[in-house]
Amino acid sequence: xxxxxxxxxxxxxxxxxxxxxxxxxxxxxxxxxxxxxxxxxxxxxxxxxxxxxxxxxxxxxxxxxxxxxxxxxxxxxxxxxxxxxxxxxxxxxxxxxxxxxxxxxxxxxxxxxxxxxxxxxxxxxxxxxxxxxxxxxxxxxxxxxxxxxxxxxxxxxxxxxxxxxxxxxxxxxxxxxxxxxxxxxxxxxxxxxxxxxxxxxxxxxxxxxxxxxxxxxxxxxxxxxxxxxxxxxxxxxxxxxxxxxxxxxxxxxxxxxxxxxxxxxxxxxxxxxxxxxxxxxxxxxxxxxxxxxxxxxxxxxxxxxxxxxxxxxxxxxxxxxxxxxxxxxxxxxxxxxxxxxxxxxxxxxxxxxxxxxxxxxxxxxxxxxxxxx
Numbered sequence: 001x002x003x004x005x006x007x008x009x010x011x012x013x014x015x016x017x018x019x020x021x022x023x024x025x026x027x028x029x030x031x032x033x034x035x036x037x038x039x040x041x042x043x044x045x046x047x048x049x050x051x052x053x054x055x056x057x058x059x060x061x062x063x064x065x066x067x068x069x070x071x072x073x074x075x076x077x078x079x080x081x082x083x084x085x086x087x088x089x090x091x092x093x094x095x096x097x098x099x100x101x102x103x104x105x106x107x108x109x110x111x112x113x114x115x116x117x118x119x120x121x122x123x124x125x126x127x128x129x130x131x132x133x134x135x136x137x138x139x140x141x142x143x144x145x146x147x148x149x150x151x152x153x154x155x156x157x158x159x160x161x162x163x164x165x166x167x168x169x170x171x172x173x174x175x176x177x178x179x180x181x182x183x184x185x186x187x188x189x190x191x192x193x194x195x196x197x198x199x200x201x202x203x204x205x206x207x208x209x210x211x212x213x214x215x216x217x218x219x220x221x222x223x224x225x226x227x228x229x230x231x232x233x234x235x236x237x238x239x240x241x242x243x244x245x246x247x248x249x250x251x252x253x254x255x256x257x258x259x260x261x262x263x264x265x266x267x268x269x270x271x272x273x274x275x276x277x278x279x280x281x282x283x284x285x286x287x288x289x290x291x292x293x294x295x296x297x298x299x300x301x302x303x304x305x306x307x308x309x310x311x312x313x314x315x316x317x318x319x320x321x322x323x324x325x326x327x328x329x330x331x332x333x334x335x336x337x338x339x340x341x342x343x344x345x346x347x348x349x350x351x352x353x354x355x356x357x358x359x360x361x362x363x364x365x366x367x368x369x370x371x372x373x
Contacts, residue, residue, distance in 0.1 A: 001113060001309040002338050003043065005073045010065040011087075012038040013366035020370075024335070025358035027349060028342045028368075035366045036342035040116070040316045043340065046072045046083045047112040047312075048138065049095065049105040052120075058089050074112055077309065083112060106148055113142050113311035115299045117292075117318050124295065125279055125288045129269035136270065139299055140199050143306040147195050150188055157184045158261045166259035178252075185264060186244045192265045193227060193240055199302070200225040200270060206298035207291075211274075214290045214329055220275050221294060228267035286323070293326060297333055313339040319348065328352060 007018040013035045028036050041051055041060075051060065061068040068087040073080070084096040085108075095102045102108060123131040141148040161181040168174050204223040211221035225233075229247045232240050247263045248255070255262050272279045272295075274287040283291065303311045313334055319327055319341065331352045343349060346360070359372045 001307075001311060002075045003072055003112070003312055004075060006039075006043065007071040008039070008042050008069075010062040010068040011042055011070060012060060012062065014038065014042075015062065015366060017366070017368045019361065019368055020359075022338075022357065022359035024338055025353060025356050026338075026340045027346060027353075027358060027360045028340065028363055029344070029346050029360065029371075030342075030363035031344060034363045036363050037118075037316055038366075039363065039368070040314050040340060040342060042070045043072065043112075043312070043314060044114060044116055046070055046085050046108070047114040048142075049085075049093075049108050052116060052118065057087055057093060061087050061089055072112065076111070081111065083108065109141050109148060110143065110145055113303050113307060113309075114314055115296060115303070115311050116314040116316065117296045118316040119318060119321055121292055121296065121318075122288065125272060125283070125292055129267070132270045133266075133268060136196060136199065139203075139302075140195055142311075143303060144195060147192070150192050150195070154185075154188045154192055154265065157181060157188055158264070158266060161185060161261050162259065165255050165261070168256045182245070182248060185248070185261065186241050189264045190237060190240050190244060193229075193232060193268075194237060196265065196268065197225055197227075197232065202302050202305070203295065203298050206301045207294040210297050210333075211290060211294035214294060214326065219287065219290075220273075221291060222271075222273040222276070223295070224271045224273075226269040226271050228265065228269075229263050289322060289326065293322070293330060297330075300334075300337065310337045313337050315339060315341045317342050317344070319343055320345075324348070331356075 002023050003021050005018065005020050008014045009016050028039060030036050037053075041053060044052055045060075066089050070085045072083045074083065075081070082096075082098050086094040086096070093105060095105050095108045097108065097111065124135050137147075137151060141151070161178070164174050164178050164181060168178070200223065207223055208221050211219070229240075229244050232243070235243075244263070251262060272291055274283045274291060277283070279288055279291050300311060300313065319330075320343070322330065327348060331349075335356065341349065359370065362369045362371050
């Protein structure tokens with residue numbers, strides 16, 4: 001999978017920019033606040049359909065304009081694909097694939113597969129379970145389109161079930177209605193759990209080996225799925241459904257008391273350990289960085305396993321967070337993967353990638369200049 005070119009118009013601080021990209025390494029250099037992350041975000045947006053930053057879509061459009069367009073030309077499985085994403089103020093975004101408009105933006109997920117690594121990804125290690133669920137949901141959605149559909153359906157089920165819980169004693173028929181929503185909750189929730197269990201086990205298998213390489217086999221890494229309804233490892237679908245029903249039936253009075261669904265995949269977590277201790281609380285800064293690096297590289301391998309091609313890798317200002325050993329490991333690992341890197345200082349990169357086939361660009365005030373030498 002290769003992004004051949006990128007065209008941006010009226011996107012954030014870019015008025016108009018068009019670049020031809022290297023099939024392997026693309027380095028974007030510039031001071032802070034010049035548009036490097038904006039460029040990364042534009043590529044991510046054509047992959048996932050939403051930004052990795054906390055902004056409304058209106059804020060993505062250049063301040064003085066009403067409409068923005070991002071266009072990516074890519075090669076996937078030897079087929080040329082053009083993705084065009086159109087943003088217009090106070091309107092729903094539109095996505096066109098080879099000129100054909102998609103009915104739903106979510107249909108674009110999985111066309112341009114990407115893995116993004118930013119300094120904010122340390123939240124996967126240090127943050128709340130919400131951050132880890134968000135991470136796993138995006139990952140699985142890229143390779144399993146049905147998973148995104150299940151998440152949306154599950155959210156609606158929880159919302160409807162919560163309304164009944166809040167008003168449980170006001171209507172006599174609510175008990176019968178609740179049993180219907182319980183069935184929906186268990187059936188859809190179990191499918192989500194099975195997708196997560198499979199993905200997290202694969203993630204663990206890759207990340208354990210990658211972490212061992214990073215640490216020179218001096219440290220151990222572990223990653224496990226903490227399912228909210230109980231320990232479901234080695235269970236089949238019917239067994240998971242059984243304990244799911246048992247959990248909600250035995251806690252229905254608590255749920256009525258609090259007016260919310262307390263059990264299900266919306267309360268799941270992932271436990272990440274280094275040297276048998278939870279990395280969030282006991283890992284050193286170096287161990288935490290090695291852990292997130294191992295997880296991100298494991299994402300790449302899973303996508304390659306699933307679709308037969310490596311995804312595009314977006315590294316947004318992360319090299320400054322890594323020591324020389326981890327920088328060297330990362331750059332060697334991604335040598336055969338199309339990679340976009342942003343940095344304020346390319347001194348170390350010049351040394352690490354001296355013999356790499358690459359393009360270098362300078363970004364200043366929303367303008368991009370190819371400085372490849």
